[in-house]
Each structure stands twice: as C-alpha cells, then as structure tokens.
Amino acid sequence: MSEGVVLSKPGVPSPAINETHQRILESAVRLFADRGFYGTGIRELAASAGLSTASLYHYMGTKERLLFQIMHDALQRLVLAASIIEAQSDDVRVRLDRLVRMHVVTHALSRDASNVVDNQVGALDPVDRLVIVEQRDAYERFWAHAIRDGVDAGYFHVPDQSSARMAILEMSSGVARWYSAGGKYSVDEIADIHVDLAASLLHGGGTRFDRPQTEPHLDIHELVESIWAIRLPERASSPGTKAAQAKRVPR
Amino acid sequence: MSEGVVLSKPGVPSPAINETHQRILESAVRLFADRGFYGTGIRELAASAGLSTASLYHYMGTKERLLFQIMHDALQRLVLAASIIEAQSDDVRVRLDRLVRMHVVTHALSRDASNVVDNQVGALDPVDRLVIVEQRDAYERFWAHAIRDGVDAGYFHVPDQSSARMAILEMSSGVARWYSAGGKYSVDEIADIHVDLAASLLHGGGTRFDRPQTEPHLDIHELVESIWAIRLPERASSPGTKAAQAKRVPR
DNA sequence: CGAATACAATCGATCGAACGATCGGACTCT
C-alpha cells in the first residue's frame, strides 16, 4: 500500500536559493498570514528572519516581490497536484474526492501560505496580480471540469455549476481559517468530513459516493508530501479513522 | 403579500451622528474592504469623504475606533436579523432556509461591510477584538442551534455539526468575495441556489426541503430592508425566479 | 604554494516619503 502511481519526482523545488532565503520565506508567510501584507513592516520581517533590513533586500528584491514569490510558489504546487489527480483518476467521483482531500489537507497543513494566497491578492501590484489570478483560475478550472464531467455523467446534480464550485472551494478553503493542530479532529478526519459534505452538496439529494473499487491507487498523503516536501502525520487507519467512520451518515 | 409578521421597527439605527459622519463611514467601509485596514491611509480616507484629516478625527476618534464601529454595527444587524428569524420560524427547515437567505442577500448587497467583518478582525486591538469575536460567536450560535435542532428532529444528517456549520457559513460568506451586481444571476437567484446547496449539504443524501406551507409568513426582503435600511431590487416572481426554478434539481 | 581576484552575504547609517495624530484658530449656525 505504500507505492503509489505517482511520477518519479513531481515535487516543486523550493524557490529559496539557500537556507537564509528559506528562513525569510517562512517568516514572511507567517507574518503576512498573521498581520497581512501592509500590516507587516520590513523591520519585523528582518527581525523575524534574524538579519538586518539591508540584508533582507539582498534576497527579497522588494517586499511586494517577496509576496509574489510566496503566492506563485503556493499556487504552482496546487496546480501541479490538481493536474496529477486529474491525470490519474478515471472516475470523476474519485477525482473530486481526491481534489477535496488534497485541498483540505494542504489548507490545514500549509495554513499560513493558504491564507496568504486567499487574502492578500489585493496587495499585489496590477501586473503581478494578473499572473496570480491566472494561476488561481487555472486551478479552479480543474474543479470546474470535474464538476462538469460529473454532471454530464449523471453523477452530480447541482442548481448551478459555478455556484457549486465556489461553494465547495470556499468551504474547503475555510478550513485554513479555523483549523488548529490541537483540535477535535485530525487533518484526515477533517478531510473525510469535507469529502462527505462535498459529496452531499453535489448529489443534491441523490445517493452518496459509491466509489468504484477498481481505481488505480493514488495516495493523497504521498502526493501532498512529495509536492509540498512536508511530512504529514500518520493516519490511524485507512480510509477514514474510526471517529470519522462513526460520524458518517448511514445509507 | 406585502405585510409580514415583522415587528413594528426592528431596524438598527445608523451609528452616524449626521450626514458627514455617514459619508465617512461609507467611504471607510469601501476603502477598508478594497485595500484593507493597514492599506488605507487617513489621507485617502479624508479625501474619499471630502474633508481634511483634522475634520476626520472630529468624527472617527481614531482610525481603529472607526473600524470597530463599522464591524460592530454590521454584526449587530446580523445578530438582530438572526434572532427575529429564530423567533418567527417554527419549523427548523424553514429557519435554516431563512438564515441562509438572509446571510446571502446581505453578503451580496452589503458586500464591502461583510468583507470588512470577515477579513479585518485581526486589525482590531485586543480589547475591541474580544467584543467583535463575541458578537460573531453569538451570530454563529443561531446557526449552531438551527443545525442541532434539525439533526435532533431527524431532518438533517451531517458527519459533524461544527464542520457543517462552518461549511455553510463559509460558502455563503464567499458570496461577498465573488458576487458582482452585473453577473449572471440576481441576488435572489443566488440566495435560492445557496438555500438549495445548504439543504443538500444538510440532508446528506436524503430528501430535500419539503417546506411546510403552514408557516406564518416572514418575508426576508422586508426583514433585510428594514434592518439594513436599504432597498432591495424587486424579485421577479415569488418564490424563486424562473431562471432559478429551471436550474433546480427535479426530484 | 601563497597571493590576488571575484563575488556573495552581511550590516550600520540614513534617505525621503508617508504614516497616524494633534493643535489652535476660523468659520458657521443658532
């Protein structure tokens, strides 16, 4: 169960050129998420990364460039993950399950970066903003196509596809607003719950996900770990922990 | 069909002490929503309201106080609306329908204020933030109780009540992020769609809202208009325009 | 080999601009 169908090395390399740069990026993500772009001064930024403001400029170019790098990198990973999921999920119900799971897991674990992407677009200068918005649109297209295909195949029934897409994305992104590591549920349980909620939303009163068991294996944990170069907490059992299973609606 | 069961004058009086103050509040809401609290300077604020920075201070106290007034007022209206809905909706399915409708309509029409409430809490000083967070919690409690009552009555089936509440609130608040007046759907159609989506989400694969027709009348248009002191665009037919009706899932 | 060279990394000091906020005084209206 360990070896997935993931390509050899799909990970996005970090944009950092060395360890100091990496430290700056990490500090900036945290501060931008906490206080916002305009609420974060370059002196805070420098102090948080442990160097002078002059040294900071050696790496970041300008403060606005730093924000752009952070958002561009975060979105690039999301797009890559979505494209791999699309390529390796034949059944559209499975595809959507995986999109939701990936989105929720990354929004919980890469909380700060997700919040920066979601809330700080307005702080970008107009040219950079265009690039970022196009990336975000590209990501949303994977969702739009999944929903469209599911409706065409007769699996999904929604009052309006765009609204359904926005609803699922908003509720899944919302996880980054309220999730905290010590909470009632683990990341995987929250992902399970949101897969359930999305399924209900898309079935509009019909039957729930009856997942075909013949799908080739693609482990979302492995995918996220390789693309984000992070280590996820072990999940208790698979798929779905006992707690999440118990909460599930009997059909 | 015009006279609802609404109390005589439930409206929240505007916190503005005169027309100039009102202009300041409106400018501030727009600017804070567009550029954020820290991204808005008092000189922009003054220029946008058509006076000097010195005069600005005559009304707003401090910039932070101005933000607090805006958020407090917006949340007060939401809480009042929710309490009236709770008091006048016997059936829990109707109660949730109305909560969603009210929330979506106000987030579309009072877009800027909603975005300020949703995104600028972090800019408040710790004392003010406590007050605002308590108001927001009070508002969410109406939703929590509605969902709990619906589950207890056997109408709703969700994997987790808190997650379901956050999901519905996030997707409904999301309207304030992407709604624009010239879009494909009218405000009422968007509200209809979200009532549908919330219903699907809460029924978890069961049957949809079969609304009891015996409920005493409470018109959400009237409610919102009186509490927010605004005039909503006329809705084409009632309930639900043709466009929204056509999109609806046949059962 | 050791000296010379090149370049990345760092910082103290400082720039002009914009920031939030305040003052005293000048206009209205009663």
Next chain:
DNA sequence: AGAGTCCGATCGTTCGATCGATTGTATTCG
C-alpha cells in the same frame, strides 16, 4: 455667546528602500 463643524500647519514616528563598507569564502593566477 457658545456649541458644533471644519481646516492649514505641523508634530514625532515609522515606512520601504538604498548606500557604502566590511566580512567570509571560493576560484584563479603566477
């Protein structure tokens, strides 16, 4: 006369950004 409303001028602070200079560390040259 007195309260309410407005503003020009200006306060001290912080902002994002840049400068010249110094260090550390390879690489090249004689």
